Amino acid sequence: MKLTVIGGTGLIGSQVVRKLTTAGHEAVPAALSTGVDLITGKGLDQALEGAEVVVNVANSPTFDEASLDFFGTSMDNLLAAGERAGVRHQVILSIVGVDQVPQLAYYRAKTLQEHLLRQGPAPYSIVRATQFFEFMHAVLSWTSDDTTVRLPATRIQPIAAADVADAVAGVATGAPLLGIRNVAGPDVFPLDELGRVTLAAQHDGRTVITDDTAGMFAGITGDVLIAGPDAHLAPTRYQDWLQTVR
Template sequence: MKIVVIGGTGLIGSKLVARLSEHGHQAVAAAPNTGVNTLTGEGVKEVLQDANVVVDVSNSPSFADNDVMEFFRTSTTNLLEAAGTADVGHYVALSVVGSERLPESGYLRAKVAQEELIKGSALPYSIVRATQFFEFAGGIADSSTVDGEVRLSGASMQPLAADDVAAAVGRMAAGAPMNGTIEVAGPEVFGLDQWIGTVLTVRSDPRTVVTDPQARYFGALPKLELLPGRDAQLAQTRLSEWLASN
């Protein structure tokens, strides 16, 4: 099948393109640096010609509330219209577990808006909601550092490796549309403070993690645990295994 991966040069997209290609699909990486811009529409019609599946794993270049909402609304609207015109048979998108539980977060509000646009379209679709990636640990620590301390809540999370995210999205892209949503998560549950603290310790980072129930995450207070539902697909890579190879 011809599978177009929007955001195909990013963390998940590049892994997804490689995985799909290994399984015999014509995987096409589409991103602004390949001449495809879903915000302006540049190159979108052309890249979707004869495509069987489009997979959206793109992300906003800015996480400011207004910017990220504008990105996902505009990009998704343009992509849905172009996919419909091209008669693409399956629209797959990557989203975030628990997005609707943190309405204070501008980023997660934008992901909910993206999902609603997809569900409201006439295209057959599948949405893959993933928990946080192990690869985000450094960025989370940096954004939560105050005077040399990493201040994080103890909200429970079930992070997973980007390779496992790409595998789950790839399986969905190669299969039939489910017209619904699945969740994927890692095999272990951590407090956010525990997860980031473990990564920093293994990497000999001198910063101290301080558990702060008032610490904000994605601009919100994570009062609710960001865990997947009971039917989530669980990846196999454990944090210790990921750290050993990263």
């Protein structure tokens, strides 16, 4: 099977390409570095030529209001190019609870992307994942100084990028879901506690202060970012993963 992986050189996309190739499929990475521009459409027709499946894991360069234009325009262009190429299955990677956090522009943008996909011409699948282990370093950096890190107690259920890539590759090589598959890590943490676990594993002496007004996840309450009972739980635990990245 030939699959084109949009964003195929990034954190998730490169792993999806590798997993598909190892499984015997023809996986073509498509990104700006390979001459494909999602916003102008340049190179899309060539990248999708002969592809049965398109896997879209491309990300917006920003998390602000501009992400709405990025995901709206890129999804429109990709669906049109897929229809011209006769693509039989469009897959995107999204976020667990994305439609329940309208206060975040980036989440509204991903919700728009999902809506456009559902209204598009091709059978589709949406893989919604929780926050990646690999992003924890960035989360810590948003609200930190030399001695403290301020984090809200927002509950999250983080997952390893490799497990996300496994889920995306599995969905891409199966029949279209015509719906959503939720994937998450095996454990739930308050974000402030996850910060403490991370700093301790890295022998970082900074103190985590619980501050529900701090950072991107400020003001998110309840379990909207937690996968429900129907979710596929990945095997990798955060503490075990931390041992591999020291």
